[in-house]
Amino acid sequence: NAGVMQNPRHLVRRRGQEARLRCSPMKGHSHVYWYRQLPEEGLKFMVYLQKENIIDESGMPKERFSAEFPKEGPSILRIQQVVRGDSAAYFCASSPPTGTFVDEQFFGPGTRLTVL
Amino acid sequence: DAKTTQPTSMDCAEGRAANLPCNHSTISGNEYVYWYRQIHSQGPQYIIHGLKNNETNEMASLIITEDRKSSTLILPHATLRDTAVYYCIVRGRSSNTGKLIFGQGTTLQVKP
Numbered sequence: 001n002a003g004v005m006q007n008p009r010h011l012v013r014r015r016g017q018e019a020r021l022r023c024s025p026m027k028g029h030s031h032v033y034w035y036r037q038l039p040e041e042g043l044k045f046m047v048y049l050q051k052e053n054i055i056d057e058s059g060m061p062k063e064r065f066s067a068e069f070p071k072e073g074p075s076i077l078r079i080q081q082v083v084r085g086d087s088a089a090y091f092c093a094s095s096p097p098t099g100t101f102v103d104e105q106f107f108g109p110g111t112r113l114t115v116l
Numbered sequence: 117d118a119k120t121t122q123p124t125s126m127d128c129a130e131g132r133a134a135n136l137p138c139n140h141s142t143i144s145g146n147e148y149v150y151w152y153r154q155i156h157s158q159g160p161q162y163i164i165h166g167l168k169n170n171e172t173n174e175m176a177s178l179i180i181t182e183d184r185k186s187s188t189l190i191l192p193h194a195t196l197r198d199t200a201v202y203y204c205i206v207r208g209r210s211s212n213t214g215k216l217i218f219g220q221g222t223t224l225q226v227k228p
Contacts, residue, residue, distance in 0.1 A: 004159070031214060033215060035216075042218045042220055042221065043154075043160065043218040045215040045217060045218075048215055055214075056214075089157065091159050093159075093160075095214060104150075104165070105162065105214070107159030107160045108159050110158070
């Protein structure tokens with residue numbers, strides 16, 4: 001059973017370009033979370049999605065950032081017009097469907113975004 | 117979600133038990149204590165969680181005080197591979213609040 005997969009693992013963009021980060025949750029998981037870790041800082045929650053729905057986006061920057069989790073395919077975190085301050089590690093996590101209490105989130109290996 | 121306080125760093129000798137404390141004095145009755153760790157830039161890894169009873173699994177033990185205002189994560193026989201940042205997180209029980217709020221955690225250095 002494959003774990004949470006993220007790609008690319010490393011992404012380099014120039015200022016003003018777009019960055020697309022992909023996350024494939026574990027099989028059977030319908031909840032996806034995105035977290036960001038800036039250099040030398042802790043992990044910060046960004047957004048929580050279920051299939052085709054954004055449940056909590058309280059941690060998302062108001063501009064340039066968006067996330068989706070379509071019915072089919074991976075979850076996508078999209079950053080438009082990237083700036084150097086967006087350079088960070090972006091982690092995706094998944095958890096099983098609602099119904100029973102969600103005990104744990106399984107994290108992917110992360111995508112390291114570098115903005116030149 | 118309740119706030120947690122952890123020491124910034126700790127050392128432990130290889131093969132000895134590592135005891136990582138966490139204070140969560142404002143925890144409410146339906147909030148659980150979770151522990152995750154992050155090994156050098158990897159994705160965080162779930163360790164254990166509990167409500168009020170002590171818990172044990174293949175990785176660690178969790179001891180929660182009777183008043184639930186603090187807890188201790190115990191790695192019974194620490195190895196060099198246990199060197200990581202350990203996060204204590206308190207989270208309520210709700211299907212709409214799945215997010216984890218990470219503090220600064222405790223950097224555990226296991227030494228030979």
